[in-house]
Amino acid sequence: MSSDAPEEFRPGAGIAAEIQNARIEQEMEQSYIDYAMSVIAGRALPDVRDGLKPVHRRILYAMDQAGVSSRSSHRKSSSIVGETMGDYHPHGDSAIYDALARMAQDFSMRYPLVDGQGNFGSVDGDPPAAMRYTEARMAPIAEELLDDIEKDTVDFQSNYDDRKQEPVVLPSSFPNLLVNGSSGIAVGMSTNIPPHNLGEVIDATVELIENPEATVEDLMEHVKGPDFPTGANIVGRNAVHKAYKTGRGRVRVRAEFEVDEDEENIVITELPYQENKARLIERIADNVNDGTIEGIRDLRDESDRDGIRVVVELKRGANADVVKNQLLEHHLESTFGVINLALVDGQPRVLTLKETLAEYLDHRRDVVRRRSEYELNEAEERAHILEGRLKALDNIDDVVATIRNSESRDDAKAALRGEMVVEVEDRELQTFDFSEAQADHIVAMQLGSLTSMEAEEIETEYEDVQARIDRLNEILSDADELDAVIESELLEIKDEYADDRRTSFIEDTGTVTHEDLIAEEDVVVVVSEDDYIKRMPLDTFRAQHRGGKGIIGTDLKEGDNVSSVFVASTHDYLLYFTNHGQVYKLKTYQIPEMSRTARGKSAVNLLELDDGEEITAVVNTTDIEDETDKFLTMVTRNGYVKRTSVEKFQNILSTGIIATKLDDGDELADVEVTDGEHDLILASKQGMAIRFDEDDVRAMGRSARGVRGMKLEGDDELVGVAAVDEELHDWVLTVTENGYGKRTNIGNYRPQSRNGKGLIDIKTNERNGAVCAMETVRYGDHLFVMSKSGQIMRTPVEDISTVGRNTMGVIVMEMDDGDYVASVDVHRVTDADDEAVEADADAAAGE
Structure with a gap:
């Protein structure tokens, strides 16, 4: 056999003896864990002791060893990066320079550790100039991190090639982790620690020294919250408290701005931490162009070395509050997710404020x-x-x-x-x-x-x-x-x-909702029998003298009729009571805004009304907010009356809830907010009215039917209920189906016992028709009358004659043949008209 022939393979001999069998899943698991821990400990997470990641620690130590102190001249950044990479951190010059540049940015670091000279980037997202163009040296406060390092204060370890020694951690004369914060993404975990005010953190540390039993709440007497280098405002304190107590929280940060209504602009002077100013302005411009934000005419960036100044110029007549809220919802508010994760004894831990200190x-x-x-x-x-x-x-x-x-x-x-x-x-x-x-x-x-x-x-x-x-x-x-x-x-x-706090606290009024993006104004809401609904600005309908025909208020499809009309603010929460005894809750602004000649949109997605179910009464929740001693008083067509505490209507489902129990053939006719201290007046279709003490009707639950309020003769039925407050109201206003109406002094209605026949309120006949509504009114109220065909008439109540009870009244709104009054609502004029109202009242009193 030739000597060049390969040796015979023998198991267990030579290299084969070094081979070990292993399960692949175990090997992969262990290898991944080793890799993850290497990233966690060696790259991404700061050490709780000095608040630095390895790259930052090595940069500062390399500068210290090279004599690049705060008292020396600036050194080229490329030189510092080179020495750091060559001696301590062999991971590429770009990563080292990025870390060096961030330590020099006063908009990234609350207390910059590097004194930079040259272009180190900007809040517009501009990158730093190349390292060969910039220079740097240690900032004075950075030397406090290295102070006494030569006195065997910390452990050292060999660098990557065993040529030199590097510190495992810096002595750190102040709690840098909290002071400058940190952020990083490791394998399966991340950290995001906000910066804080140096003076506050030191005061809290001293407190913990003097009182080791101090709680997080005690320490928060000193550390008010994060203190971002870019200032801005923290919205509320609850999220900050949670972050300090648990190590995690979501802090809302809002830009600092002021609304100058005289100049018709909004001026932004401080941005949330880590917000890119150029991209912010670009996003606002995009939203203006696509119609998401309305009312902005121009955007100008007037920022300079002295600070940020972004001017949002408004269109003439634009609602500044609405534009402000639109900017807040989309651009001027951000969330800083606090994750106080740091290395403790080489292991990652989420720490509370006290544990960190x-x-x-x-x-x-x-x-x-x-x-x-x-x-x-x-x-x-x-x-x-x-x-x-x-x-x-x-x-x-x-x-x-x-x-x-x-x-x-x-x-x-x-x-x-x-x-x-x-x-x-x-x-x-x-x-x-x-x-x-x-x-x-x-x-x-x-x-x-x-x-x-x-x-x-x-x-x-x-x-x-x-x-x-x-x-x-x-x-x-x-x-x-x-x-x-x-x-x-x-x-x-x-x-x-130490210096003054830059970030302020403002009251948490809740996140910007859709309501904040809608201008607050009074509107007229129209609902038809076929469940079409819409809203129109109140000023669409100017006040007219009585006797007119009004103007078209809606375009009804064939066979449809108006069922109700009422006036409300776009920001009001309204309770909608139906003839079936159900109640629904809806914000006015959720009703689509349309023109007078529009039909409206189907209400099926807003109010889940059954066939034949119509809205018969609307209650504004602003009248009952925080009023647990008030009641909703309801009357039915068959003469029943019931009072139920407003507390029973706190949780109304989207599908509605029962407001009152009804007998077969009976319907809910009207609802009034009462306080239990005044009389009630009930009015019937045939012109009768009864006044009695509200206490005659005991408070009941929602599922109760109620008690008899008025004895009705023949086919008569109740049409309305009103509260009587003689200090607030002047008259009882009655409107009939054929457009007639009258005012009668409240004193003409003497109190009597419940369940009586009552007194004549108005004469009803073929000329004026049956009663369709009754309200108690005062000077300054405006009456809105809407016909079945969709005509709307607005008139001051003072235009309607004051007469006795046993009369037919005067014409309020002229009706076409076959048309009749479908719904009536009374609205108090705005404060801007108060002087005119008072003048009219004085004139009337003189007459």
């Missing part, structure tokens, strides 16, 4: 202890040398003779140590027992140090060193003294570097 304090105690031990060793060594010098000075003649008569330096040192004897002819020399260090020092002494002044200085220095030794021993033996040193040093840093 406690971990820092443990580190700082270790640093100060190790520094004190180092300084104690140095002081004891110096004291030992000084003791030798003092002893030598006391025996200077013999010491000098011993050294002069020695054959060599080594012999002199040996003689001083007492290891040999030096012979002198004229006298016997004293023997000494100096230590080796003392002997070395004495032999190296200069003759000038033998003067009396030098001796005095040595004695003074020795006393000072002894005092220093005593102090260091005190610090090392007493934990309270060690904490006092830490506290003192922290307060010195606070005095040197």
Whole structure:
């Protein structure tokens, strides 16, 4: 066989002996865990002790070793990056330069650790200039992180190629993790720690030193919340409290801006942290162009070196509040997700505020202890040398003779140590027992140090060193003294570097809702029998004198009729009561806004009404907000009346809930908000009315039917209920189907017992028709009357004649043949009209 032939393969021999069998899933799992931990500990997460990731720590240490301090001249960034990469961080120059640049950005770091010179980027997202164009040096506050690193205060480890040593962590004279914050994404986890005010954090740390049992709430008396370098406002405090108590929270940050209605613009002066200004302006412009935001005429960026100034110029007549809310919803408010995750003993942990400060304090105690031990060793060594010098000075003649008569330096040192004897002819020399260090020092002494002044200085220095030794021993033996040193040093840093808070707190009024994006205005809402619904601005219908035909209010399809009309604000929450005894809840702005000549849209997606179900009454929830002692008083066609506390209507489902129980053939006719302290007036279709004390009707639940309110004759039925407050209301206003109406003084309706026949309210006949509505009114009220065909008439109640009860009234709205009044609503005029209303009232009173 040829000698070149391959050796026969033998299992278990040679390289095969080194092969180990392993399950692939176990190997993959362990390899991934090793990789994940490498990323977590070596790249992405900061250390709780100094608040730095390895790349930042190595940059600062490389600058320190190269002498690039705050007192030196600036050094080219490329030089710093090169030394960092070559000696400590072999992961590419771009990653190192990005970290260096961020430490120099005053809009990224609350207290920048690098003093940069040149273009290091901007809030517009502009990248830093190339590293060959920029220069940097350490900021003064960065040197506080490295202070005393040469005194064995922290552990060192070999760098990546074992040529040099690098610190595992920096001494960190202040809690940098909270002060400057940190962010990073590791494998399966991330951290996002906001920056804080240095003075507040130090005050909280001192509080924890003095009171180790302090709670998170106690520490929050000092740390109010994050303090972002870009300022802006934190909305509310609840999220901040949660973040400090649990280590996680979502903090809403809102831009600082002011609305100048005189100049018709909105000026933005501070942006949420890490918001890109250029992209913000671009997004606003896009939303203006696509119609998402309305009312903006122009956008200008007037920012300069002094700060941010973005001017949003409004169109003439635009609602500034609506535009402001639109900007808030889409652009001027962001969420900072706090994840206080850091490395503790090499393991990632989510920390509360107290735990973060406690971990820092443990580190700082270790640093100060190790520094004190180092300084104690140095002081004891110096004291030992000084003791030798003092002893030598006391025996200077013999010491000098011993050294002069020695054959060599080594012999002199040996003689001083007492290891040999030096012979002198004229006298016997004293023997000494100096230590080796003392002997070395004495032999190296200069003759000038033998003067009396030098001796005095040595004695003074020795006393000072002894005092220093005593102090260091005190610090090392007493934990309270060690904490006092830490506290003192922290307060010195606070005095040197602390500044005022930049980020303010504003009240949390809730997130911007769709309601905030809708201008608040009064509108007229029309509902038809076939469930078409719409809203129109109130000023679409100007007030007219009584007797007119009004104007078209809706375009009805063939066979459809108007069922109800009412006036409300776009921001009102309304309760819609139907003839079937159900109640629904809906915001007015959810009703589509359309023109007078539009038909409206199907209400099926807003109110789930059954066939034949119509809205018969509407109650504005602004009348009952925070009023637990008020009631909803309901009347039915068959004469029943019921009071139910408003508390029973707090949770109304989208499909509605039962408002009252109804007998077969009965329907809910009207609903009124009452307070239990005034009389009620019930009106019937045939012109009867009854007034009685509200207490005659006991409060009941929603599922109750109620009690008899009025005895009805023949086919008569109730059409309305109103509360009587003689200090607030002046008249009872009655409107009939054929468009007639009248005002009658409330005093003409004498109180009587419930379930009576009542008194004549209005004469009804073929001319004026049956009663369709009754309300109590006062000066300044406007009456809205809508016919079945869709005509709307608006008129001041003062235009309707005041007459007695037993009369037919006057024409309020002229009706076409076959048309009749479908719905009536009374609306109080706006405050802007109050003076005119009062003038009219005074004139009427004079007449």
